[in-house]
Amino acid sequence: MNQLDRRGFLATTAGAALMLAGGAHAQSAGAEAQLNTAFDDFFNQGLDHSPEQVTSLGLDKGPRAGAKFKLRDVSLAENERRKAETTANLARLKKIDRKALTGMAAVNYDCVLYNLEAADEGNRRFQYPTGNSPYVLSQISGAYQGTPDFLDSQHTIATKEDCEAYLSRLGEFARVMDQEVERARHDVALGVIPPDFCITGALSQMKTLRAPADKSTLVSSLARRAKAKGIEGDWAGQATQVYDQKVIPALDRQMAYLESLRPKATHDAGVWRLPDGEAYYALALRTRTTTTMTPAQVHKLGLDVTKDLNARADVLFKKLGMSQGTVAQRYSALFKDPKYLYPNTDEGKAKEVADLNALVQGMQARLPEYFGTLPKTPLEIRRIPKETEASSSTHYTPGSLDGTRPGIYWLNLRDTAEAPFWDMPTTTFHEGIPGHHLQNTLQRQADLPMIRKAGGFGAYGEGWALYVEQLAQEMGFYKDHPDWELGYIHDALLRSGRLVTDTGLHSLRWSREQASQALSDIDGDPISLAQQEIERYCVTPGQACSYMVGKVSILRLRDKAKVALGPRFDIRQFHDAVLLSGSMPLTVLEHRVDGYIASHKA
Numbered sequence: 001m002n003q004l005d006r007r008g009f010l011a012t013t014a015g016a017a018l019m020l021a022g023g024a025h026a027q028s029a030g031a032e033a034q035l036n037t038a039f040d041d042f043f044n045q046g047l048d049h050s051p052e053q054v055t056s057l058g059l060d061k062g063p064r065a066g067a068k069f070k071l072r073d074v075s076l077a078e079n080e081r082r083k084a085e086t087t088a089n090l091a092r093l094k095k096i097d098r099k100a101l102t103g104m105a106a107v108n109y110d111c112v113l114y115n116l117e118a119a120d121e122g123n124r125r126f127q128y129p130t131g132n133s134p135y136v137l138s139q140i141s142g143a144y145q146g147t148p149d150f151l152d153s154q155h156t157i158a159t160k161e162d163c164e165a166y167l168s169r170l171g172e173f174a175r176v177m178d179q180e181v182e183r184a185r186h187d188v189a190l191g192v193i194p195p196d197f198c199i200t201g202a203l204s205q206m207k208t209l210r211a212p213a214d215k216s217t218l219v220s221s222l223a224r225r226a227k228a229k230g231i232e233g234d235w236a237g238q239a240t241q242v243y244d245q246k247v248i249p250a251l252d253r254q255m256a257y258l259e260s261l262r263p264k265a266t267h268d269a270g271v272w273r274l275p276d277g278e279a280y281y282a283l284a285l286r287t288r289t290t291t292t293m294t295p296a297q298v299h300k301l302g303l304d305v306t307k308d309l310n311a312r313a314d315v316l317f318k319k320l321g322m323s324q325g326t327v328a329q330r331y332s333a334l335f336k337d338p339k340y341l342y343p344n345t346d347e348g349k350a351k352e353v354a355d356l357n358a359l360v361q362g363m364q365a366r367l368p369e370y371f372g373t374l375p376k377t378p379l380e381i382r383r384i385p386k387e388t389e390a391s392s393s394t395h396y397t398p399g400s401l402d403g404t405r406p407g408i409y410w411l412n413l414r415d416t417a418e419a420p421f422w423d424m425p426t427t428t429f430h431e432g433i434p435g436h437h438l439q440n441t442l443q444r445q446a447d448l449p450m451i452r453k454a455g456g457f458g459a460y461g462e463g464w465a466l467y468v469e470q471l472a473q474e475m476g477f478y479k480d481h482p483d484w485e486l487g488y489i490h491d492a493l494l495r496s497g498r499l500v501t502d503t504g505l506h507s508l509r510w511s512r513e514q515a516s517q518a519l520s521d522i523d524g525d526p527i528s529l530a531q532q533e534i535e536r537y538c539v540t541p542g543q544a545c546s547y548m549v550g551k552v553s554i555l556r557l558r559d560k561a562k563v564a565l566g567p568r569f570d571i572r573q574f575h576d577a578v579l580l581s582g583s584m585p586l587t588v589l590e591h592r593v594d595g596y597i598a599s600h601k602a
């Protein structure tokens with residue numbers, strides 16, 4: 001080939017390469033544009049379905065201001081419509097060329113695909129709910145459980161219109177309860193009935209909720225907040241009218257229906273007894289952990305982790321001069337030690353909240369050493385309202401997208417004997433900073449599609465919160481406090497015990513009593529507290545397994561990054577890689593960390 005021919009050949013091949021690159025870029029851009037449009041549509045569908053989420057995200061203004069007057073439709077007809085919508089959305093997503101997507105677009109695709117495939121699989125195979133619980137009504141499921149807290153803590157009151165919207169939602173609450181009875185009737189006809197003790201628990205709480213209007217937070221919340229904002233009107237009187245005429249009758253109808261189920265209910269605790277129950281649990285475990293682990297593998301992991309944690313706890317107890325008895329027995333004694341208990345009074349409970357706030361401030365000051373990006377939304381610690389504290393667990397609710405409503409760490413202080421201070425630092429790190437609050441806030445600050453800002457996967461979120469309990473240890477927060485570290489180990493034992501008992505209940509067919517004793521023997525909690533935990537697992541199969549499976553996965557990926565990067569490993573960069581990509585299935589997180597490693601090797 002002569003020089004002229006060579007120049008022509010090179011020019012031709014270079015031009016062809018540019019055309020191919022341009023074509024690939026155009027293909028990628030086209031696929032990403034399709035993806036973003038689909039995501040916007042899916043997210044808006046979700047908002048249309050859930051006025052509560054609109055409010056939770058702080059979007060109930062402007063074109064969505066009307067959502068503030070409504071609660072979601074939970075009727076059978078709407079449920080079927082949503083199932084069809086899920087199938088259609090899955091088909092639409094699969095038409096987008098996944099191979100043309102790169103970077104975060106590919107991560108986003110995989111996360112949404114996982115959710116849609118799991119939901120569609122459950123919808124097709126089972127005629128009863130496959131989301132949080134198979135039971136529409138139980139001691140921890142149903143609008144009666146969540147709506148009062150939602151109206152009090154997330155429905156903001158700043159104007160007269162907000163007050164009117166509250167009254168509208170109070171009436172909607174009655175409509176939702178009646179729709180839940182309709183749904184429950186459908187499921188009961190299939191043989192889906194909560195265990196007898198779950199029905200008893202639900203009825204007990206409903207009776208507590210069914211207080212006279214002048215003692216109900218559903219009434220007082222509106223009146224108190226309207227007065228604080230100087231909004232004129234007889235809001236207590238109007239709320240009382242709606243409460244007495246709509247809410248109470250609907251609540252009575254739910255209670256009467258649950259009473260009618262008592263003769264049909266059994267004491268069997270696991271979902272194995274439901275239609276196609278073994279397959280139901282397999283799906284629940286897979287989607288809750290976002291792994292392919294079998295019940296047997298999860299059960300073994302729980303036993304193995306428990307053994308390791310017991311060995312560390314034994315060392316710490318000996319530092320406190322406690323060397324007699326099993327680890328569980330020593331924890332039981334530690335729970336009763338009066339030097340860790342606050343007075344079981346409003347003043348004592350306020351003091352515990354204040355001390356935990358001081359702990360949060362101490363952690364906040366240390367965050368820049370371990371995190372490249374910090375949360376902008378503030379965190380508040382509040383007591384769970386007395387009306388719902390009998391069955392509610394300590395938990396976290398995210399702030400609004402714009403940060404104007406803070407994230408809230410809800411602390412159950414029904415009895416300070418259940419919250420000795422040695423056990424509270426790790427709980428606070430888990431629920432607040434650097435746990436759920438930091439993770440949720442950074443997800444909402446990140447450059448992600450709205451559908452991913454607002455979404456989440458339990459194994460990731462709970463796994464992260466459990467991971468930071470150990471991170472606090474690594475940061476030195478327990479260094480001079482073996483009792484605090486014992487709190488961390490205790491809570492980790494609870495989570496390893498969950499692996500053992502959740503699989504015991506739903507796969508090995510353990511009774512409530514057998515599982516309660518097993519959990520108490522692992523973490524040392526009184527049998528009454530262990531039983532309350534176990535009853536939660538009975539109605540949320542697989543959820544209890546998400547915590548430890550997620551933590552173990554994040555630790556494994558961190559070790560993988562440390563080995564691969566050596567001196568280039570920076571804990572702040574690793575945390576940014578995990579957090580700023582948003583909540584995702586653990587399988588997708590593995591790919592994300594692999595990408596982080598590859599980008600920092602050079």
